[in-house]
Every structure is written in C-alpha cells, then in structure tokens.
Amino acid sequence: MAIRLGDIAPDFTADSTEGPIHFHEYLGSGWGVLFSHPRDFTPVCTTELGEVAKLKPEFDKRNVKVVALSVDSLDDHKRWSGDIEETQGARLNYPLLADQDRKVANLYDMIHPNANDTQTVRSVFVIGPDKKVKLTITYPASTGRNFDEILRVIDSLQLTSQYSVATPVNWKDGQDCIIVPSVSDADAKQKFPKGFRAIKPYLRFTPQPNK
Ligand code: BEZ
Numbered sequence: 001m002a003i004r005l006g007d008i009a010p011d012f013t014a015d016s017t018e019g020p021i022h023f024h025e026y027l028g029s030g031w032g033v034l035f036s037h038p039r040d041f042t043p044v045c046t047t048e049l050g051e052v053a054k055l056k057p058e059f060d061k062r063n064v065k066v067v068a069l070s071v072d073s074l075d076d077h078k079r080w081s082g083d084i085e086e087t088q089g090a091r092l093n094y095p096l097l098a099d100q101d102r103k104v105a106n107l108y109d110m111i112h113p114n115a116n117d118t119q120t121v122r123s124v125f126v127i128g129p130d131k132k133v134k135l136t137i138t139y140p141a142s143t144g145r146n147f148d149e150i151l152r153v154i155d156s157l158q159l160t161s162q163y164s165v166a167t168p169v170n171w172k173d174g175q176d177c178i179i180v181p182s183v184s185d186a187d188a189k190q191k192f193p194k195g196f197r198a199i200k201p202y203l204r205f206t207p208q209p210n211k
Contacts, residue, residue: 002109003136009034009127010107014069016095017077021067024131026095030063031158032127033150036110036120040072040080044144048122049096050088051147059094062154066094070120071105074098115140124150126157163209164191174211179204 003010009032011024023034035052037045052059052066059066072080081092097104099120105111110120122139134157139145156167165177179188181202188196188204196206 003125003133005133005136007133008131009125009133011131012104012107014097014099014104015074016067016097017074017081017092018095021095021097023067026067027065027127027131029129030065031129031154032125033059033064033066033154034069034108034123034125034127035066035145036069036105036108036123038070038116038119038121038141040070040076041083044142045070046080046084046087048144048147049092050084050090053084053088053090053093055147055151056093058151062151062158064126064154067097068094069097069099069104069110071099071102071118073100112138126150126154128157128161159208159210165206165209168205174208176205177208179206 013020013022037048039045049068052068056066077096077098085091099105102111105120108123108125110123111117112121115121119141121141122145124135124137124145125133126135128134135153152172155173156171159177160166164180164183166180168178171177179192179196183191192206192209194207196204198204
C-alpha cells in the first residue's frame with residue numbers, strides 16, 4: 001500500500017554498504033531521508049549518488065541521516081561505488097541498502113509496475129524524529145533529482161515543526177515566512193517579536209523566527 005504523509009515510516013532490517021541497518025534504530029532521534037534509485041551502473045543514478053555524497057555535510061548540519069537503496073547486490077554496490085568516486089569525485093559516505101529481495105522496495109511501494117516491474121523508481125521519503133513520513137516525492141528513472149530542493153524542504157519542515165509558520169512559494173532559508181491562519185493577530189504579536197506585515201488578514205509575513 002502507498003505510504004502517505006503522517007504514516008509511521010515502516011521499520012526494517014537490511015544489508016548495506018555500511019553493514020546491517022536497523023532503520024528506526026539507525027535514525028535514532030534525528031531526521032532521515034530514504035531514497036531509491038533504479039539500478040547500479042546507470043548514468044543518472046551515478047550522478048545522483050555522487051551529489052548526495054557531496055551534500056552529506058549539509059544533511060549532517062540538519063541532523064538528517066541519508067540512506068539509499070536499489071534492488072542490486074552488495075557486491076554490485078561495492079564495485080559501483082568505485083565508479084561513483086572516480087567519475088563524480090565523491091566517495092560514498094552514507095549507507096546504500098542492498099534490497100535484492102525487494103523487501104524494503106515493496107514495504108515503501110518503490111516499484112511502480114506500469115513504469116518498470118523490476119526496478120525501483122526514484123522515490124524520496126523524508127522522515128521526522130517521530131518516525132512519521134513528512135514528505136514523499138517520486139521521480140521517473142529518466143530524471144535526476146534536485147537534492148538542493150530536498151534540503152530546502154527539510155529546512156521548511158524543521159522550521160515549521162518548531163514555529164507556527166508556513167513557508168511561501170520558492171521560499172529559501174533566511175527569507176520571510178507566513179504566519180499560519182490559526183494564530184490570531186494578538187497572539188502573533190507575542191509569538192513573533194520581530195513583527196509582521198499583513199497583506200490580507202490571512203496572508204501575514206514575518207521574518208524567519210530562528211534567524
Ligand atoms: C539512469 O540512472 O541513468 C537510468 C536508470 C534506469 C533507467 C533510465 C536511466
């Protein structure tokens with residue numbers, strides 16, 4: 001069954017390039033990103049996994065553990081990681097699950113048979129410290145993902161989990177936020193000491209509260 005926002009991310013144990021991973025235990029009290037790619041030794045996937053390795057310090061800064069997955073063997077993962085390092089200039093520095101029996105892929109509905117019945121699509125799940133799914137994205141095999149966008153969403157998720165704000169279109173860390181409609185103007189004055197501007201009664205902007 002499809003995984004929806006707010007669902008508990010299914011737990012599992014699986015082999016990875018960094019040894020066995022007990023998923024919930026591995027995430028601990030932090031955030032997580034689980035993402036699938038269709039196949040090892042394919043061009044778009046090679047660029048994606050290299051990019052995530054380069055961005056690892058950005059995920060670390062946000063207390064996010066990244067886990068990748070495909071239905072290939074551990075042996076293939078290990079051989080392919082040499083190609084990733086050689087061609088992308090970045091060494092794999094996060095676990096890549098070897099899901100040959102498709103246990104995790106099926107648990108997370110990552111195989112979409114009308115797209116391809118043997119390979120995973122490009123799924124992304126962002127998981128919060130409460131182990132609930134906060135974001136799902138699905139890309140087709142032919143389109144490499146924009147991991148800067150995934151970091152941007154994580155910034156928004158982490159901010160909105162702490163303050164009564166939402167983030168507007170194309171928002172980036174540091175820009176003004178929207179005060180959620182459930183907060184009255186009187187309460188907004190208390191909660192947002194930097195002030196706010198009301199364009200409409202339901203459209204109120206305030207400087208990012210944690211900056
Ligand atoms: C790729 O990573 O380049 C790729 C993988 C599967 C299908 C199409 C492209």
